[in-house]
Amino acid sequence: MVDKEQDRGEGSSKTGTPMEGVFHSHLDERVRPYIDLIDSLRLIGVGEDISLPSIAVIGDQSSGKSSVLEALSGVALPRGSGIVTRCPLQLKLRKNKSEVQWQAVLSYKEESIKLEDPSQVEIYVCKAQNELAGDGVGICDDLITLEIKSTSVCDLTLIDLPGIARVPVKGQPDDIGEQIKNLIRRFIEKRETINLVVVPCNVDIATTEALKMAQEVDPDGKRTLAILTKPDLVDKGTEKTILKIVRNQVVPLSKGYIIVKCRGQKQIEDKISLEQAIQEERDFFKKHNFFSCLLQEEKATVNCLATKLTQDLVDHIKKSLPLLSEEIKRQLRSSREELNLYHKASPPLESQNLKAFFIGILIKFNDKINHMASGVAGDEGNLFVQLHSEFKKWKEHLVNTKSPFHGVVQAVVKDYDLKYRGRELPGFSDYNVFETEVQKLVIQLKQPAIDRLRVIREIIQNQFLEVSRACFPIYPYLQSFAMNKIEDIQSKQETKVEQRIMEQFEMEQLVYSQDDIYFKTLNEILSSSEGASEDRCPGLESRNKYPEMLKAYYEIVVQRLADQVPMLIRYFMLKESAHLLCSEMLGLIEGADIADVLREDSDISRRCAITEARIERLTIAQKKLSSFV
Template sequence: MEPGEFEGARHETAGQRPNILNEQYEEKVRPCIDLIDSLRSLGVEQDLALPAIAVIGDQSSGKSSVLEALSGVALPRGSGIVTRCPLELKMKKIQTEDEWYGKIKYKEVQREILQPSEVEKFIREAQDQIAGVGVGISQELISLEISSPDVPDLTLIDLPGIARVAVKGQPENIGEQIKNLIKKFITKQETINLVVVPCNVDIATTEALQMAQEVDLHGERTLGILTKPDLVDKGTEETVVRIIHNEVIDLAKGYRIVKCRGQKDITDRVSLTEALDKEKAFFEGHSHFGVLLKEGYASIPHLAEKLTLELVQHIEKSLPQLEDQIERKIAENDAALKKYGEGPPTDAADRKAFLTNKLTKFTQDIMNLSTGEDLRNGNLLSTLREEFRDWKKFLDCSGLKFNNRFETEEYETMYRGRELPGFVNYKTFEMLMQEQIEQLEEPAVKKLKEASDIVRRAFVELSQQSFTGYPNLLKIAKTKIEAIKQSQADTAESIVRTQFKMEKIVYTQDRRYTDNIQCVKVEEEKKENPHWQVYRRDTEATLRDLQWHLKSYYRITSQRLADQIPLVIRYQILQEGTLQLQREMIQLLQENDNEDHLLKEEFDIGTKRNNLVSRISRLKEAQKRVTSFN
């Protein structure tokens, strides 16, 4: 729908508001605006950026007068901040024979307004309820719906006037608060910014226009309205005309100029309908501004037409992006809802089944985690395998240090007893091996505890995922995991320490030992040991033989320990711990009347779930309405 389609469709009737838009266009206007109003009434604006027209202006710019002229009702007036909450003004044009109707909604309040004269009182009461009695402001929206034969089909959002200095009773940063509130609306790309500026000020210096330019650099979403043309200084009229013709500060949507009721008109009880007649007479009789009326740039009726055209076109342009927005938001909220699950049923039998399923799934997930069957919750075995590799590296490194430990002189002074040169004392060999094995015991226990902590953390993390929102169930699971971990770790430590006691009994199968020592001799003879070249042959031979025996037996022992410690961890900590946890969690089902306690949710989890369900429902309803409209 292009504005040009409807040029020449204007006609005016004295004594009532002119009906500018032709019937063909009016048939398209109302459904379009109704769609967005219905979406806003669903409450989806907190999730979606809906097309809107936001009205901003400095204090005393004539903003309220413009809205009064468009809506046909008196709005709150006075000095200082009058608009203290965003006001959504929904105007619906009805048949001439139908009666005026008004309705105001805010928070949980919804009230019908029987007379236009009551609107101002209801708005003030709403602002006092929301922002408190006084001069404070709030970001909470007040919705005012007006149905009348004398209003355009249009929805506007009126924002507080820009204040520079705090007055008595206002916080020092009131100006910053108002600017932040205004920016919240005008920054959205879906919002047309309606900037109201008096004719008798320098438009380039007005803060309202500057704020609009900050968020709309090229003026593509900004429409300027000049007010108070009767206060223009003599000789500056042509400057105003140039502004309206977009020759001073360029705005893609251009400008309009209007003359609304002033304070004297209000004092003289000039009605809004009479004010329209006076406005028309003013522009027709003005030597400079008359041409603006003929061109369609002046008067409230022409402004109403312009705003309606802009809003409808803006809505049509925004609908494809709106559909995409809705789809994304539904997906985001669905994902968030899945984290909370469906929640426990209210029926006793159903709650028992719900708890059974939850515990069964958890125990199955724990088993899959411990056996590596399901990697969705992390590869626990891979993490443990890294720990086992580190243990093997430690054994190998310790073996190298052990094998390179002896110098000939050290052996002579510390380890050679009554034996003649060339003999290896078995007691010395046994003692040295026992000393070395003893040094491995505490590192093995430490590795056991580290692995035990890794398993405990993995189990706790899985329980947190499984029992999100159920603090009692989660607490019991964590308590059991901790107790079982400690019990199994103690048992495993006892097994490991017993293993080291056995390792001090130097033993292996004869054939295995002879095969190993033969391999060691072959390996050592292939490489030159520089230490052996500087000592006497007899001592050298004895030390070499001892090292062969030590290295051969350490190789056997370290291989046993390299496998045995991981086996203890895998069996006692992982396998037995998992089975014990499964048994104890399933036993919870045997306790009578325990479901209510176990399935008690976090104090706000149900609220969050319900909010997400409601939000998804609203978004789906919005999706249906947008799809039907298209």
Template sequence: FLPSRDFLPRGSGIVTRRPLILQLIFSKTEYAEFLHCKSKKFTDFDEVRQEIEAETDRVTGTNKGISPVPINLRVYSPHVLNLTLIDLPGITKVPVGDQPQDIEFQIREMILQFISRESSLILAVTPANMDLANSDALKMAKEVDPQGLRTIGVITKLDLMDEGTDARDVLENKLLPLRRGYIGVVNRSQKDIDGKKDIRAALAAERKFFLSHPASACVPLGSSCSVSPVPRQQLTNHIRETLPSLRSKLQSQLLSLEKEVEEYKNFRPDDPARKTKALLQMVQQFGVDFEKRIEGSGDQVDTLELSGGARINRIFHERFPFELVKMEFDEKDLRREISYAIKNIHGVRQVTGLFTPDLAFEAIVKKQVVKLKEPCLKCVDLVIQELINTVRQCTSKLGSYPRLREETERIVTTHIREREGKTKDQVSSRPAPGAPGAGIAPSPKPWPPSDPAAHRHRA
């Protein structure tokens, strides 16, 4: 079933720190090759293990870091079936070394990415000396395979169980039933690994354990991968079950491709109608993408930074208020200016009434409004810059047509700059307070109205 070669790294702690995609290919000769160094064929499998370790350290560093970038390895051998296996990191709950604080979440996401595929079989590995109900592997397998149709339970370290206990109920599929059952495995000890005990000798020792252990007397021989072709049967059955859906999917894709080919049979690259249609579609798509980025309803969500409409929102609701808060304001000077304005409006007359005269109010407010000009213009600049950045992001899809991309950016950017000028003109030429469209209402008159005759008498 697997090549009788020892080439996977072993050790304490987290050893598998990148997914290893292992492709087994039946061949008359035996060798291995990596995707990242195709030109080299490895016939010494000790070198294969060293290359896996070196390639892991190259991406993740040497201090227990992890990465979702897979290592691709092909093994050609006369002792294998055509099969792809994926070796994934085990769940780590406490970060060590250079591992991120959310190490458990990252590894879970990495594992789910592979085991969620309906065409894959899940090997849920659990040590025999651990309570099966607490198995992280079975728990995650159940999330993506609730019925247990794709999951094979693998029980390891059967020889390390406490004396007087056994895994009979588990191997007989009675404790936590799985449709495909469980397979028992006896691992090589660290002493065996240090002593260079090869895989064939380890398989022979495993077979001897299962045939001689008292607790295995009632366990079907098919529960051990070294004494039965059960794994091979499981693979064959799974292929037989998935072939119909795979065939249907391929037929659907074939029909779609044939339909597309039919459309291009009479295709003429120089047809003006097709060119115009393609141009309009690309321009319309640009408009849709720009609107989505501003409105925030895009299909792709950026999780690294704010952009588009979200950044403009922050400019208005965070950056602009911050600029206003930075404005210097002296309440003492303002009160003095208000007092002088009121007195100057009344002239030689006595200052009377409850309300500020309109002219004094307008003079004070106009002076304060002028101070808002600089923050407003700065806000306009920031918004314009974000709009231009959004235009460039949206035109990235037109990379295959450099001239179209350049013209689209130029036309849209020119329009934005024109609107920028008009916006700044409007900000700079605000009407006088109290005038139509100024947005500042004149101060209210006292109620009831004063008697004009009385005013003339006092004058």
């Protein structure tokens, strides 16, 4: 229920300060520490490393987003038709208990502007958007931050995002709608974000693009709160539908709905102040035949919205803190390992120790490559897991070709006399006809084998390249040398394997198998189909046995190719490639200027500084969180 003290104080105060007491103040002591915590983490830059809890405001164009934010912040923001919000605007509202009634700071990129009057906000926000997104109607990902300290606002941080455009207007790119949606998704898909969806009462909520987007990233509605605006524009007869929506009976959301009535264009033209508009909003709901009940249910007015948003944000922060703490610990470990890697990889200062150090890092690289090529379990063991998967796909492809082959054989047997019979008597057959069918079907397997080679080459090459990046993180020459050799060797080996595979398929045109292997396979097939086994198959010349006979031969072909192709690829692309690469790397020891080869990346100092700065801010963040978690 609405706090009685607050209810009496709305719209005026003994001191005459407008809006004083408009927003709940009994939450201050409980919520301020949590909001200040997140703001302090943003201030030190932790937002670059991890996602922080926030409220993202989204809505279709002209949904009333700007009016809602104006009512919460007490300042006029850019408004109008088309795209008004062209950059993400982070709105930080802080209730000020000092004698200073209002002050604000607008910041973006390297700019920081102190504002002393609320009337300056709209002008400077427009200027910032024009500098970041250019004059016109384009959008930009860069964040603008507006921090307002006032005696008449609640403690809250929101991020206003561009309104969703359906049709581009003059000067806008054709894909402006998709650009805006991509920008919005980057904010609302994060689990740390509360999605505040603004929907006008006079549209069908089911067709609202903003709500659809929120449902895509939050299907259970656990972190989505909807605001219904423009209740004065509701068509007569639809008021009960609006009540059902607000009461969560149409599109259920865990956080529910709030309905508000903000300043309209006429009120702005009549110069109705935000303070007066809030009082008129309350009067509107009090007198409304259908919506007055929502006041008692605390589901109406900007006042209720502010209180709910503040409480929801704080609750969200509390739930997120353990996850934030774990993520900070993980990032700290990772950053320290990265910095340690830079330090370990640095060469010794004494020139006499350079060669031993150089040999050491080359041997370490070669050991990793050899372990990878030999399938030794460890950090690189995942390569063989990938290879086995690809070889299995090759075998499955071969197995899947059996049925089509058998179908062709059956058709040939059935139509032999009609298509192939010469001067021979019925029952006699030409072996060449069936041999030709085998050759035609087997040759169709050649391209899939080459395709599998290409896939495996990419897997092996990427793994080798990853080892070079890991072993030579700060040595651009060594990394470049290794990468060039990897690509060159893999390319040559691929050509060699492709030639071997082509030769294998040329040999398969011979249609050959050892008699005992052939009869063993044939008897197994006959045994499974007839329930009997024989050492020799009687009546080989009988045409009705041809399907089983050719089926037996194709089984041999499948098994031969299932093993031979992977063996060729594994030997030449992995084992021999690894040997050639290791030889090339060791060849650097003779004749190379070691000091030049080990010259560090000129960017290494900057990367070290970035990593150290990240460790510093994450350490500070960890300390700040320790008193909350």
